[in-house]
Amino acid sequence: MLIYSLKRLLLAILVAITVSFISFSLLFLAGDPAIAMAGEGATDQDIENIRQLYGFDKPVLVQYFDWLLRAIGGNLGESFYFKTPVVHLIAEHMPVTMTLGAMGITFALSLAVPLGVLAAIRPNSIIDRIALLISVSGQALPSFWFALVLVVIFTVTLGWLPASGSDTWLHFLMPTVVLSYYAAPAFMRLTRAGMLDVLGSDYIRTARAKGLTTKSVFLKHALRNAIIPVVSLAAVQFGFMLGGSVIVESIFALNGAGSLAWESIGRNDFPTVQGLILVFALIYIVLTFLADVLNAWLDPKIRIG
Amino acid sequence: MTNIVEVENLRVKIPVSAGMLNPVRGLTFEIKKGETLCVVGESGSGKSLSAFSLMKLLPKIADISADKMQFMGRDILKMSPSELQNMRGNRMAMIFQEPMTALNPSYTIGNQLVEVLRRHQNVSVKEATERAIYLLEKVGITAAASRLSQYPHQLSGGLRQRVVIAMALMCGPDLIIADEPTTALDVTIQAQILHLLKELQEEFEMAILLITHDLGVVARMADRVAVMYAGEFVETGTAEQVFKQPVHPYTQGLLSCIPVPGKTARGSRLGSIPGIVPSLIGDMRGCAFRSRCPHANGACHNNVPLEKWSDDHFKRCVLDDTALTSIAKEAIA
Amino acid sequence: MTDVTHSIEEEDFGPSPREILKKSILAHRSLLLGFGAIVIIVLAALLAPVLAPHDPYLQDLSIRFTPPVWQDGGSWEHILGTDHLGRDYLSRLLYGARISLTIGIGAVLISGTIGTTLGVCAGYFGGRVDMVVNYLITVRLSMPVVLVALAIVAIFGGSLNIVIMVLGFLLWDRFAVVMRSSTMQVRNMDYVQSAQAVGCSTLRIVLTEIMPNIMNNLIVVATLEMAHAILLEAGLSFLGLGVQPPLPSWGLMVAEGKEMLFFEPWLIMIPGAALFILILSINLMGDGVRDVTAPAGKN
Numbered sequence: 001m002l003i004y005s006l007k008r009l010l011l012a013i014l015v016a017i018t019v020s021f022i023s024f025s026l027l028f029l030a031g032d033p034a035i036a037m038a039g040e041g042a043t044d045q046d047i048e049n050i051r052q053l054y055g056f057d058k059p060v061l062v063q064y065f066d067w068l069l070r071a072i073g074g075n076l077g078e079s080f081y082f083k084t085p086v087v088h089l090i091a092e093h094m095p096v097t098m099t100l101g102a103m104g105i106t107f108a109l110s111l112a113v114p115l116g117v118l119a120a121i122r123p124n125s126i127i128d129r130i131a132l133l134i135s136v137s138g139q140a141l142p143s144f145w146f147a148l149v150l151v152v153i154f155t156v157t158l159g160w161l162p163a164s165g166s167d168t169w170l171h172f173l174m175p176t177v178v179l180s181y182y183a184a185p186a187f188m189r190l191t192r193a194g195m196l197d198v199l200g201s202d203y204i205r206t207a208r209a210k211g212l213t214t215k216s217v218f219l220k221h222a223l224r225n226a227i228i229p230v231v232s233l234a235a236v237q238f239g240f241m242l243g244g245s246v247i248v249e250s251i252f253a254l255n256g257a258g259s260l261a262w263e264s265i266g267r268n269d270f271p272t273v274q275g276l277i278l279v280f281a282l283i284y285i286v287l288t289f290l291a292d293v294l295n296a297w298l299d300p301k302i303r304i305g
Numbered sequence: 306m307t308n309i310v311e312v313e314n315l316r317v318k319i320p321v322s323a324g325m326l327n328p329v330r331g332l333t334f335e336i337k338k339g340e341t342l343c344v345v346g347e348s349g350s351g352k353s354l355s356a357f358s359l360m361k362l363l364p365k366i367a368d369i370s371a372d373k374m375q376f377m378g379r380d381i382l383k384m385s386p387s388e389l390q391n392m393r394g395n396r397m398a399m400i401f402q403e404p405m406t407a408l409n410p411s412y413t414i415g416n417q418l419v420e421v422l423r424r425h426q427n428v429s430v431k432e433a434t435e436r437a438i439y440l441l442e443k444v445g446i447t448a449a450a451s452r453l454s455q456y457p458h459q460l461s462g463g464l465r466q467r468v469v470i471a472m473a474l475m476c477g478p479d480l481i482i483a484d485e486p487t488t489a490l491d492v493t494i495q496a497q498i499l500h501l502l503k504e505l506q507e508e509f510e511m512a513i514l515l516i517t518h519d520l521g522v523v524a525r526m527a528d529r530v531a532v533m534y535a536g537e538f539v540e541t542g543t544a545e546q547v548f549k550q551p552v553h554p555y556t557q558g559l560l561s562c563i564p565v566p567g568k569t570a571r572g573s574r575l576g577s578i579p580g581i582v583p584s585l586i587g588d589m590r591g592c593a594f595r596s597r598c599p600h601a602n603g604a605c606h607n608n609v610p611l612e613k614w615s616d617d618h619f620k621r622c623v624l625d626d627t628a629l630t631s632i633a634k635e636a637i638a
Numbered sequence: 639m640t641d642v643t644h645s646i647e648e649e650d651f652g653p654s655p656r657e658i659l660k661k662s663i664l665a666h667r668s669l670l671l672g673f674g675a676i677v678i679i680v681l682a683a684l685l686a687p688v689l690a691p692h693d694p695y696l697q698d699l700s701i702r703f704t705p706p707v708w709q710d711g712g713s714w715e716h717i718l719g720t721d722h723l724g725r726d727y728l729s730r731l732l733y734g735a736r737i738s739l740t741i742g743i744g745a746v747l748i749s750g751t752i753g754t755t756l757g758v759c760a761g762y763f764g765g766r767v768d769m770v771v772n773y774l775i776t777v778r779l780s781m782p783v784v785l786v787a788l789a790i791v792a793i794f795g796g797s798l799n800i801v802i803m804v805l806g807f808l809l810w811d812r813f814a815v816v817m818r819s820s821t822m823q824v825r826n827m828d829y830v831q832s833a834q835a836v837g838c839s840t841l842r843i844v845l846t847e848i849m850p851n852i853m854n855n856l857i858v859v860a861t862l863e864m865a866h867a868i869l870l871e872a873g874l875s876f877l878g879l880g881v882q883p884p885l886p887s888w889g890l891m892v893a894e895g896k897e898m899l900f901f902e903p904w905l906i907m908i909p910g911a912a913l914f915i916l917i918l919s920i921n922l923m924g925d926g927v928r929d930v931t932a933p934a935g936k937n
Contacts (some may be wrong), residue, residue: 011776018777029793136668136925140918142869144876145892145910152903202406208362209401210421210472211394214386224411236779243782247873261785262877265792273789280782288780300411300456 076275096256104179116191135185164253194226235291239284313373330536346533398473402485404465408457415453463494535593542618669926675919683735692726730886745867748806753813761821854931861924
């Protein structure tokens, strides 16, 4: 268990370093950062000063290591646009996005897991067909369009829900649904497939031959084993949701990290974009690492070697 | 002795894409208290399905019917789901073919053992644990108490099968259904497990319905034998009758496939039965074995009843007694 | 051995695998439905110049926001109405199908090549190669796709080719994951090991023994990833950082209609529904192919 966790940690660190390098190089793909920082109407001398001030004249690798060391120290540079530290900007915008992600994942799981279980218990029943319908159509809905359709229905036609802002929980309702519907089908399919797989296994037959009640067979013996892969998927999907928050936040005018990213891209504010990509990636890496360790712990074969 | 199981004309039908599959076609048998009935046959002959239908553990699409299917005087087919659950694992328990997969990988041995007794009897965890330790020792597991906290993957196949047997014994059942209990095990372990089952049977006065394709196992265990072919019994009788005087050509074929130490000459050819088991889809008429039978004739196209050959010895074959006797002598010689 | 009828055995030779496949395809309603819808969409895209009643780029501000024919004020002249610049919506929709399909096919060609190569190598060679590929997959998965795609498009500009390249280089992960595990399963099969034993070259084994046996999985992933790429393109275009105006990308059409959301909701409904139907059909087809080609017994 310990060796497994350490190996997994090593991979996570390696991936984090690679990702940091990729997001660092974005700044250079974007053209000469000194020109971008100096802004319009700057003289060549201004640009040269900035170049030296920020060390843009050094070799790229040296700059990367400088940047990496600063990033580890919590300094992601300064926003071209706001002229404030990127870390502060992200810290300011992250809570909204995290709240949205947490609500989205909770909503998706609480809808998809029970449906997946029911669908597996009665394959080809009405419930199974409804679950399949939801999952197939859910995966085909473009999220930006689904968001707008919800706005047309609940804001324009019915007038029940606010279309923008983040003041009350009502503001989070539509964004949560939009964010979670894309993850829900994946959870549902995985739960259903896992349950079907487990229900066909020998140990479920044993459990039934022991005379256990249907409830105990399904919940104690089947679900416990079927749910393990869902844990991993939840971590992965949470990461995807943070990425997907770009679209959702821009539509519902939520002032989170997603809309910050979108606006920063529009403003060519690359230090901010770079920082956001790095933070999103790090969250994903940490979550999947934790999920894998949790998974290993849930599986006695790995936990007790 | 009283019959604890009485079955008449048991049939299983399973709809498949090509039509209606009839894997079990009219079985009649009974099991007396404390005796061992061995059902022997090739894979696909329907023997496991018959055993599972006795516990009503088949998938829902399988249609089980019988003129009579009683366990301890109660009609299994008329039991409600909860009555069935109360019976399973309690009065009628099961041992499976694959010890490697029969236990839930996520729970400890102790958890899975205690669960059975607590389900069927109103006992404390402590009492159930004591019973589990007692039975693990009974089935020959040393350091039983410390095994309780182990997970299935930490045990070898032989140990797991012992755990599965202990699990079946938790409630002291009247009948144990053992479906190929030794097939997946090493030969040396096989012998130990069979010996163990025999001992436990005497100690706990259980009846055993043993499903196997292995005539060696039958010879060690059986009081009575039923030879199954293509969903039917083709010959039933005491172990002695069936082994000493096999009358049905199929039984003879099966017996000629195994070498007998001291009897089978070095270098001589072992028997084999040509052909394959017929498809059991749709209605069929006549003897199912006729396409592989060296003695088949025109009469085999008609349905053949299971007829008395001698005391307790029945056969399903159209050949008359003289013909069968001569074939039987030939086979034994 | 006289007079033994073989009527029993004759039943044993069931229908051939090909017949079974044909039968199960015909019995799979959603597969047929998805396939039929895709054929129609592809035809509509190919024949757009013939089918489109108007030039999709022709602006006429005097008829802007003409509603579709089923609403008050609609006319058969512009069956699906006109947009904010007075361009015929049906014509734009038809040409938009070309963009979606081009993006889907182009992106999948790139991502499929990358992902399959990586996945097959990892699955076939195992060991260090597998570790490296696994690492690459993990790196790729930890990059937030939408954000990275947006940033790159912002840097290089939003042309059709750039969007195809960006999506192609970002969406290879599922190919790699699935091809890796399928190759692992196949490579331990006896027929692969016997090919190795008789000394076939690695390339030959991969091409003649492995690829044919993982083809069905490849097709399934390719359809699902095509849907994924089309959805992402629409999302990028919607955010203004994908295909640029005046191209009639469906995502862009939704974005342009968004301004009039409160007054003319059909402007977003029509292109959105078209996207939904296209993605749904592709997914139905992918799922159907998986069902039909999966080994018997697996759902």
